[in-house]
Each structure stands twice: as structure tokens, then as C-alpha cells.
Amino acid sequence: MIFVLDEISFRNLLHQWLNSYKIFVPEIFDGQKVPNIAILDKEKLEKFSLSVFENIRVWEPLKAIFSLPKEKVASFGNGEDSKEREKVLLIGAKVCDLRPLAVLKKMYLKEDFVFEEFKDRLENTLIISADCPYPQDTCFCNLVGLKPYVDRDIDGILPDLNLSFVDNKILVEVFTERGEELLKERIGVRKEEAEREILERRNEIRDNAYFTLKKINEKELKEDISKKVLEGEKNFWDKNLESCVECFGCLYVCPTCFCFLLSDYQVEKHYERIKVWDTCYHPMYARVAGGLNPRAEFYKRGRNRFHCKFSNFYFDYNFYACSGCGRCFSVCMGKIDIRKILLGL
Amino acid sequence: MSKLFKVIKAKILDIIDETPTIRTFVLAPEQEFSFLAGQFAALTCLGIGEGFFTPSSSPYDKEKIEFTIMRVGRVTNGLFSLKKGDYVGLRGPFGKPYPLEKFEGREVFIVGGGVGMAPLRSLFLALLHDLSKYKKVYIRYGARTPRDLVYKNSLFEWQKIENVDLDLTVDVGDETWDGKVGVVTILLDEIPCDVNTACAVVCGPPLMMKFTLQKLLEKSFREENIYLSMEKNMSCAVGMCGHCRMGRYFVCKDGPVLTWQQIKDIEDPFI
Numbered sequence: 229m230i231f232v233l234d235e236i237s238f239r240n241l242l243h244q245w246l247n248s249y250k251i252f253v254p255e256i257f258d259g260q261k262v263p264n265i266a267i268l269d270k271e272k273l274e275k276f277s278l279s280v281f282e283n284i285r286v287w288e289p290l291k292a293i294f295s296l297p298k299e300k301v302a303s304f305g306n307g308e309d310s311k312e313r314e315k316v317l318l319i320g321a322k323v324c325d326l327r328p329l330a331v332l333k334k335m336y337l338k339e340d341f342v343f344e345e346f347k348d349r350l351e352n353t354l355i356i357s358a359d360c361p362y363p364q365d366t367c368f369c370n371l372v373g374l375k376p377y378v379d380r381d382i383d384g385i386l387p388d389l390n391l392s393f394v395d396n397k398i399l400v401e402v403f404t405e406r407g408e409e410l411l412k413e414r415i416g417v418r419k420e421e422a423e424r425e426i427l428e429r430r431n432e433i434r435d436n437a438y439f440t441l442k443k444i445n446e447k448e449l450k451e452d453i454s455k456k457v458l459e460g461e462k463n464f465w466d467k468n469l470e471s472c473v474e475c476f477g478c479l480y481v482c483p484t485c486f487c488f489l490l491s492d493y494q495v496e497k498h499y500e501r502i503k504v505w506d507t508c509y510h511p512m513y514a515r516v517a518g519g520l521n522p523r524a525e526f527y528k529r530g531r532n533r534f535h536c537k538f539s540n541f542y543f544d545y546n547f548y549a550c551s552g553c554g555r556c557f558s559v560c561m562g563k564i565d566i567r568k569i570l571l572g573l
Numbered sequence: 574m575s576k577l578f579k580v581i582k583a584k585i586l587d588i589i590d591e592t593p594t595i596r597t598f599v600l601a602p603e604q605e606f607s608f609l610a611g612q613f614a615a616l617t618c619l620g621i622g623e624g625f626f627t628p629s630s631s632p633y634d635k636e637k638i639e640f641t642i643m644r645v646g647r648v649t650n651g652l653f654s655l656k657k658g659d660y661v662g663l664r665g666p667f668g669k670p671y672p673l674e675k676f677e678g679r680e681v682f683i684v685g686g687g688v689g690m691a692p693l694r695s696l697f698l699a700l701l702h703d704l705s706k707y708k709k710v711y712i713r714y715g716a717r718t719p720r721d722l723v724y725k726n727s728l729f730e731w732q733k734i735e736n737v738d739l740d741l742t743v744d745v746g747d748e749t750w751d752g753k754v755g756v757v758t759i760l761l762d763e764i765p766c767d768v769n770t771a772c773a774v775v776c777g778p779p780l781m782m783k784f785t786l787q788k789l790l791e792k793s794f795r796e797e798n799i800y801l802s803m804e805k806n807m808s809c810a811v812g813m814c815g816h817c818r819m820g821r822y823f824v825c826k827d828g829p830v831l832t833w834q835q836i837k838d839i840e841d842p843f844i
Contacts, residue, residue, distance in 0.1 A: 301575050301577070301578045302578040302579045302580070304580065304617075304619060304662065335812075335813050336813055338811070338812060338813075340811075341577060341811035341812070341813070342577070343575060343577060343813060344575040344576065344577065345575055486813065486814075486815060487814055487815035487816070488808065488809070488813070488814045488815075489808050489814065489816070490578060490622075490623065490808045490809060490814070491622065492617065492619070492620055492621060492622045492623070493620065494619075494620035499619050499620045501578050503578070506808075506814070506815070506816070508818075513806070513816065514805065514806045514816065514818075515806060516804055516805065516806050517624070517645045517646030517647070517648070517649065518645040518646065520779060520844055521844070522805070522819075522841065522844045532818070536815070536818065540818070540820070540821050543821055544821075
């Protein structure tokens with residue numbers, strides 16, 4: 229079911245959702261091209277421009293909402309903390325934000341072991357995705373099998389609703405029962421079922437976005453890139469990663485990077501186990517006690533990122549652990565473009 | 574909070590000095606803790622962190638669990654500062670056990686180096702539980718010096734068991750040693766079992782693993798019958814954190830024991 233809403237109705241929806249949910253939205257500051265993630269409140273809503281949803285993905289990887297950069301995962305000798313059950317509404321997620329959640333889901337929700345904090349947050353977060361009508365030069369979701377809009381579940385992640393902005397109207401596509409509930413019995417919300425004409429217009433905007441993206445990234449990745457990536461020789465990686473300053477920025481902003489490290493600390497008279505995001509570019513990442521390090525040389529760490537995302541993960545789950553969001557080279561001080569490396573293989 | 578990373582408490586019942594740098598910690602978990610031979614566990618030295626070790630005791634011993642540990646890093650230093658009566662944290666078991674069902678009716682050729690004998694002791698004790706199921710069990714064990722051999726008393730007892738063939742060597746002998754001298758691969762010059770069907774199980778330091786593997790292949794053991802214990806950096810032990818990634822495998826989830834057939838295409842698997 230696809231509904232058409234006007235701006236006032238959508239604002240009324242946001243206003244009412246604020247009563248029940250913690251709402252994350254993109255927020256853009258003057259002069260910025262790329263929005264940041266922000267928590268919406270009633271004051272912010274007054275000045276909130278809906279056009280922000282038409283920007284590309286936010287700077288921050290949305291994994292930060294589901295697997296916090298730093299969080300306590302166990303404590304000893306201090307009783308149990310209560311389980312969090314905050315209801316969250318994440319509005320404006322792009323297709324390149326959804327695949328990463330599918331990656332995290334594969335990694336953290338296994339048959340025999342479940343990362344409960346992640347599961348809890350995923351279950352308690354309603355996702356409202358948004359089309360991405362204006363891809364930028366950094367975007368390459370088309371190279372990894374995605375399109376700049378959401379018309380189906382993305383590798384097993386189905387948003388509850390999807391937004392498309394068409395000529396001052398907002399098309400709201402309902403994907404789930406939870407999404408349907410979000411629209412039910414709302415005051416001051418006029419919604420009509422979308423008719424053919426406006427749907428055709430939406431498709432036109434979507435096709436244009438995809439066309440733009442294909443113009444940005446004309447050359448496709450080789451079909452057997454998952455094998456090619458393993459064949460790269462030392463010289464290839466040395467040359468292509470030469471300008472890396474090992475700041476690890478690319479991996480911290482990468483929404484599909486799932487690695488973490490557990491560390492224990494004494495806090496007064498009890499002990500806490502803390503989980504922090506980790507990155508395989510770190511020289512100590514794979515070092516074992518005693519000093520041996522399978523990835524002591526940088527090219528081995530550098531290529532590991534490619535092996536992980538484009539070969540190992542693909543081999544296990546049949547989709548790349550990359551969504552083409554372009555965050556990695558947006559932050560890269562060495563201007564390393566992942567696309568160039570992949571196309572060079 | 575997540576049950577995944579919580580530990581159960583285990584009291585240290587005894588600490589046995591095996592060598593100057595290796596101790597066996599005998600633990601009594603406060604809750605039931607069952608494992609199969611070859612599976613590993615996370616030991617927490619409270620406030621310092623976790624280390625990952627395969628138990629060295631029999632999986633059939635439900636009263637206590639033993640870990641034989643070499644002092645090499647931060648966590649093991651912490652563990653070595655503990656005394657009888659202190660507590661550690663225990664999490665697990667993790668990973669896949671040795672495939673004992675595949676060993677049935679066959680000769681099992683165990684090769685250990687140094688502290689690598691720890692998981693092999695657990696395997697041997699599991700085999701010993703019903704030795705009649707296996708054609709014969711061979712143990713080939715080497716350490717740097719006679720002082721570095723672990724389980725000295727047990728080794729000499731095991732030598733007396735029928736259907737068990739045990740041979741030892743040390744890299745450098747001393748006045749107490751009248752056995753063989755040389756690296757562990759000298760014990761593989763003569764292979765008394767049928768290499769077409771025998772299963773070789775190897776655990777030890779990386780170089781020893783590398784050269785033992787070479788020798789086993791030279792002697793025509795089948796690659797699918799060579800079981801190798803892999804040591805990798807770990808953090809979560811449940812296949813989530815990424816640290817123990819080794820090619821297509823997560824050593825914590827797919828291992829810690831992998832066959833040579835599984836890992837032969839991986840560059841430098843023993844580093």
C-alpha cells in the first residue's frame with residue numbers, strides 16, 4: 229500500500245510519533261552537503277525541513293544506533309543492569325544504510341549465539357527508509373548490486389515504511405504491519421492512496437537517480453570480483469594503499485564493519501566488560517600473546533578489508549559486505565578510493 | 574545485558590607447576606560446565622581480561638576442569654598471580670570438538686609440542702574413556718628440555734597402557750634425561766601406522782606445527798586426516814568480533830581445530 233501525504237500531514241505525523249518514540253533524523257547545517265544524524269525533538273521539528281530526507285546518507289554509520297561504539301556488555305560482582313527497551317524510530321535511512329544492518333544481522337544473530345543488545349535494538353527500532361534522488365560523486369551502491377531507492381527488502385532487512393518525495397508530496401509505502409500501525413488513527417493526517425500518475429512520477433525520479441549513479445560509476449565491477457580480490461599481489465596492495473596514513477577512519481565510518489574488541493576494567497569494587505568497535509587495520513588487531521602477528525605488514529591488513537567484505541562475507545552470505553555508501557573515501561586523508569582499487573583488480 | 578559475554582565463577586582448587594613457565598589450574602566451576610574434547614573456553618582474570626584455552630582435563634570429569642597455561646602475556650601473567658582459593662571467570666565452551674566419531678576404528682596419531690600437549694591430553698583422556706573404539710593411539714611429544722615436558726608423571730603412566738604407543742624427545746637433554754634428543758619431527762621418521770586411514774592430531778608452537786605438517790605430508794598422511802590446532806587472536810569466541818578470521822574461517826567458530834584440507838590454500842596459516 230502506498231499513500232500520498234502533504235507536508236502538513238507528514239509534520240503532524242512526526243509530531244505524534246515524538247510522543248512514543250525516540251526519533252533519529254538527518255540534520256543538515258548551513259553549508260554542509262551531507263547531513264549528520266540527530267535526535268528530533270519538538271523544538272527542532274518547528275524548523276525542520278523535510279528536504280533533508282532527499283540528501284544522501286548521513287555522515288555517521290547507522291550501526292552506531294544498533295551496536296554502540298562503546299558499551300558495557302557484562303559486569304561482575306555488581307548485579308544486573310535492567311534491559312533497555314527504548315522504542316526508536318529511524319527516519320531517512322538510505323538503501324546503503326539497510327544492507328549494513330543485514331551484514332550486522334548475519335554477524336551478530338547466529339543460530340547458536342545471539343548478541344542480545346543488538347537484537348533488542350533491532351527489534352525495538354522502526355525503520356523508515358527514504359529514496360535517494362540525488363546521488364553524489366562518492367556514491368556507488370549500483371556497483372554492489374543496489375539501487376538508490378528501497379522497493380523491496382534489502383538482503384533481509386525490510387524497512388517498515390519508505391518515503392519518496394514527489395513534487396511537494398510525500399509518498400509513504402507501507403512494508404510491514406508495524407509500519408501500518410504507525411499511520412493508523414493519526415490526528416490531522418490526510419492520506420490518500422497513491423494513483424498511477426504520481427507513482428509514475430516517482431518511478432521517473434528513481435530512474436533518474438539510478439541513471440545519475442550509473443553515470444558516476446560507468447565501469448562495473450568484474451563479476452568474479454570475490455575471487456579477483458584474493459588474487460591481488462603484494463605490489464598491487466602496496467601501490468594502491470601507499471597514501472594510507474593508518475588513521476583507521478575508513479573502517480570506523482564503514483557501516484558494514486562489524487569488528488569489536490572486549491576489554492575488562494575494574495570499576496571501584498566490581499568489574500566491567502566493555503565492547504568497543506575495532507578495526508582490522510590496527511597493527512595489534514591480529515597479534516597473539518607471545519608476539520606473532522599474521523598481519524604485521526600493512527599490505528596484509530589493507531587487503532584484509534577487501535578480502536573480508538568482497539570475498540569471505542560474499543562466500544558465506546551471497547552479498548557483499550559493502551553498500552557503496554562511499555563514507556570510507558569521504559573521510560580518507562590519503563584520498564584512497566575503494567572503487568578504483570576494486571576496478572583495478 | 575548480554576548473556577554472551579557473562580562468565581560463571583570458578584574456584585581455583587589447585588595450581589600445579591608443570592614447568593618453570595607452565596602451570597595447570599584445577600578449577601571447580603560454580604555452575605555446570607560441560608565441554609567436548611577440543612572445544613575451548615574463555616578464562617577471565619577478573620579486571621584484567623580474557624584468554625582462550627582448551628581444557629586439558631577429561632571431558633568426562635564433571636567435578637573439575639583443568640587448564641594448562643603458559644605464561645606469555647597480560648592475561649596469563651594475571652592468572653599466574655592467582656592463588657589456590659581465588660576465583661576466575663569461565664565462559665564457553667566454544668568451537669568444534671575433535672571428531673571422535675571419525676577416529677573410531679582407526680589409528681590416532683597425536684603429535685604435541687611444548688604446552689601444545691594441553692588440548693591433546695584432554696583428547697587422549699577422552700579416547701582413554703573407551704580405548705577399545707580406536708585401533709591404536711600413538712603419542713609423539715617433544716619439548717625444549719626435560720624440564721619443559723608437561724604432565725611428566727602421567728606420560729610415564731600412559732606409556733604402560735596397552736594399545737598406547739608413546740614416544741618422547743627433547744631438543745636439548747640434561748643429566749636427568751636418557752631419552753631421545755632432537756626436535757619432535759625426529760619421532761616421525763618412522764611412522765608405525767597405516768597412513769591411508771590414520772588420523773593425525775597436531776598441537777604445538779607455530780614452527781613445530783609447520784614442520785610436523787610437512788613431515789606428515791611427506792609420510793603420505795591424507796590432508797583431510799590431519800587435524801591442526803590453530804592459534805589466533807580472539808575476543809568474542811562466538812564468530813562475531815572478526816579477530817580470529819583466517820581466510821574463510823573464524824577459528825573460534827569453525828575451529829579451533831581445522832584439517833589441512835580446509836586451510837591448505839591460506840597464506841602462512843601458522844603465523
